[in-house]
Amino acid sequence: MAALSIRDLDDSVKEMLRLRAARNGRSMEAEVRAILTSAVTEEPSPTDLFSALTERFAQLGGADLDIPARAARPRAADFTAQ
Known part of the structure:
Protein backbone atom coordinates (compact mmCIF):
# COMPACT_ATOMS: atom_id res chain seq x y z
CA MET A 1 0.00 0.00 0.00
CA ALA A 2 1.09 3.55 -0.71
CA ALA A 3 1.79 6.24 1.87
CA LEU A 4 0.80 9.88 1.51
CA SER A 5 1.95 12.96 3.42
CA ILE A 6 -0.08 16.16 3.46
CA ARG A 7 1.81 19.34 4.25
CA ASP A 8 0.45 22.75 5.24
CA LEU A 9 -2.96 21.45 6.29
CA ASP A 10 -4.87 24.18 8.10
CA ASP A 11 -5.32 23.47 11.81
CA SER A 12 -9.07 23.99 11.55
CA VAL A 13 -9.29 21.35 8.81
CA LYS A 14 -7.32 18.92 10.95
CA GLU A 15 -9.70 19.56 13.85
CA MET A 16 -12.76 19.00 11.65
CA LEU A 17 -11.23 15.74 10.42
CA ARG A 18 -10.58 14.67 14.00
CA LEU A 19 -14.20 15.39 14.97
CA ARG A 20 -15.58 13.67 11.88
CA ALA A 21 -13.43 10.62 12.53
CA ALA A 22 -14.65 10.47 16.15
CA ARG A 23 -18.29 10.70 15.00
CA ASN A 24 -17.70 7.81 12.62
CA GLY A 25 -15.75 5.75 15.15
CA ARG A 26 -12.54 5.78 13.12
CA SER A 27 -9.02 7.06 13.46
CA MET A 28 -8.16 10.23 11.57
CA GLU A 29 -6.09 8.17 9.17
CA ALA A 30 -8.98 5.79 8.48
CA GLU A 31 -11.33 8.75 8.04
CA VAL A 32 -9.04 10.42 5.48
CA ARG A 33 -8.74 7.09 3.65
CA ALA A 34 -12.54 6.79 3.51
CA ILE A 35 -12.94 10.38 2.28
CA LEU A 36 -10.31 9.99 -0.44
CA THR A 37 -11.66 6.62 -1.57
CA SER A 38 -15.19 8.03 -1.79
CA ALA A 39 -14.01 11.11 -3.69
CA VAL A 40 -12.22 9.17 -6.42
CA THR A 41 -14.74 6.35 -6.83
CA GLU A 42 -17.94 8.36 -7.21
CA GLU A 43 -19.37 8.63 -10.70
CA PRO A 44 -18.16 11.65 -12.62
CA SER A 45 -20.67 14.42 -13.08
CA PRO A 46 -21.82 15.28 -16.58
CA THR A 47 -19.62 17.72 -18.43
CA ASP A 48 -22.19 19.35 -20.69
CA LEU A 49 -24.99 21.63 -19.57
CA PHE A 50 -27.82 19.57 -21.09
CA SER A 51 -26.70 16.38 -19.32
CA ALA A 52 -26.23 18.23 -16.05
CA LEU A 53 -29.72 19.76 -16.22
CA THR A 54 -31.31 16.46 -17.26
CA GLU A 55 -29.66 14.65 -14.35
CA ARG A 56 -30.49 17.40 -11.89
CA PHE A 57 -34.19 17.55 -12.73
CA ALA A 58 -34.82 13.89 -13.63
CA GLN A 59 -36.39 13.25 -10.23
CA LEU A 60 -39.12 15.79 -10.99
CA GLY A 61 -40.54 13.54 -13.70
CA GLY A 62 -39.98 15.75 -16.71
CA ALA A 63 -42.69 17.09 -18.99
CA ASP A 64 -44.22 15.99 -22.28
CA ALA A 76 -31.17 32.62 -40.44
CA ALA A 77 -31.06 35.47 -37.96
CA ASP A 78 -30.46 38.92 -39.42
CA PHE A 79 -27.91 40.86 -37.36
CA THR A 80 -27.61 43.91 -39.58
CA ALA A 81 -28.32 47.23 -37.89
CA GLN A 82 -31.56 48.87 -38.89
Whole structure:
Protein backbone atom coordinates (compact mmCIF):
# COMPACT_ATOMS: atom_id res chain seq x y z
CA MET A 1 0.00 0.00 0.00
CA ALA A 2 1.09 3.55 -0.71
CA ALA A 3 1.79 6.24 1.87
CA LEU A 4 0.80 9.88 1.51
CA SER A 5 1.95 12.96 3.42
CA ILE A 6 -0.08 16.16 3.46
CA ARG A 7 1.81 19.34 4.25
CA ASP A 8 0.45 22.75 5.24
CA LEU A 9 -2.96 21.45 6.29
CA ASP A 10 -4.87 24.18 8.10
CA ASP A 11 -5.32 23.47 11.81
CA SER A 12 -9.07 23.99 11.55
CA VAL A 13 -9.29 21.35 8.81
CA LYS A 14 -7.32 18.92 10.95
CA GLU A 15 -9.70 19.56 13.85
CA MET A 16 -12.76 19.00 11.65
CA LEU A 17 -11.23 15.74 10.42
CA ARG A 18 -10.58 14.67 14.00
CA LEU A 19 -14.20 15.39 14.97
CA ARG A 20 -15.58 13.67 11.88
CA ALA A 21 -13.43 10.62 12.53
CA ALA A 22 -14.65 10.47 16.15
CA ARG A 23 -18.29 10.70 15.00
CA ASN A 24 -17.70 7.81 12.62
CA GLY A 25 -15.75 5.75 15.15
CA ARG A 26 -12.54 5.78 13.12
CA SER A 27 -9.02 7.06 13.46
CA MET A 28 -8.16 10.23 11.57
CA GLU A 29 -6.09 8.17 9.17
CA ALA A 30 -8.98 5.79 8.48
CA GLU A 31 -11.33 8.75 8.04
CA VAL A 32 -9.04 10.42 5.48
CA ARG A 33 -8.74 7.09 3.65
CA ALA A 34 -12.54 6.79 3.51
CA ILE A 35 -12.94 10.38 2.28
CA LEU A 36 -10.31 9.99 -0.44
CA THR A 37 -11.66 6.62 -1.57
CA SER A 38 -15.19 8.03 -1.79
CA ALA A 39 -14.01 11.11 -3.69
CA VAL A 40 -12.22 9.17 -6.42
CA THR A 41 -14.74 6.35 -6.83
CA GLU A 42 -17.94 8.36 -7.21
CA GLU A 43 -19.37 8.63 -10.70
CA PRO A 44 -18.16 11.65 -12.62
CA SER A 45 -20.67 14.42 -13.08
CA PRO A 46 -21.82 15.28 -16.58
CA THR A 47 -19.62 17.72 -18.43
CA ASP A 48 -22.19 19.35 -20.69
CA LEU A 49 -24.99 21.63 -19.57
CA PHE A 50 -27.82 19.57 -21.09
CA SER A 51 -26.70 16.38 -19.32
CA ALA A 52 -26.23 18.23 -16.05
CA LEU A 53 -29.72 19.76 -16.22
CA THR A 54 -31.31 16.46 -17.26
CA GLU A 55 -29.66 14.65 -14.35
CA ARG A 56 -30.49 17.40 -11.89
CA PHE A 57 -34.19 17.55 -12.73
CA ALA A 58 -34.82 13.89 -13.63
CA GLN A 59 -36.39 13.25 -10.23
CA LEU A 60 -39.12 15.79 -10.99
CA GLY A 61 -40.54 13.54 -13.70
CA GLY A 62 -39.98 15.75 -16.71
CA ALA A 63 -42.69 17.09 -18.99
CA ASP A 64 -44.22 15.99 -22.28
CA LEU A 65 -44.69 18.98 -24.55
CA ASP A 66 -46.79 19.08 -27.70
CA ILE A 67 -44.63 20.96 -30.16
CA PRO A 68 -46.62 22.23 -33.15
CA ALA A 69 -45.32 21.68 -36.65
CA ARG A 70 -43.60 24.66 -38.24
CA ALA A 71 -45.80 26.79 -40.46
CA ALA A 72 -42.84 28.47 -42.17
CA ARG A 73 -39.34 27.35 -43.05
CA PRO A 74 -36.68 28.37 -40.52
CA ARG A 75 -34.51 31.30 -41.57
CA ALA A 76 -31.17 32.62 -40.44
CA ALA A 77 -31.06 35.47 -37.96
CA ASP A 78 -30.46 38.92 -39.42
CA PHE A 79 -27.91 40.86 -37.36
CA THR A 80 -27.61 43.91 -39.58
CA ALA A 81 -28.32 47.23 -37.89
CA GLN A 82 -31.56 48.87 -38.89
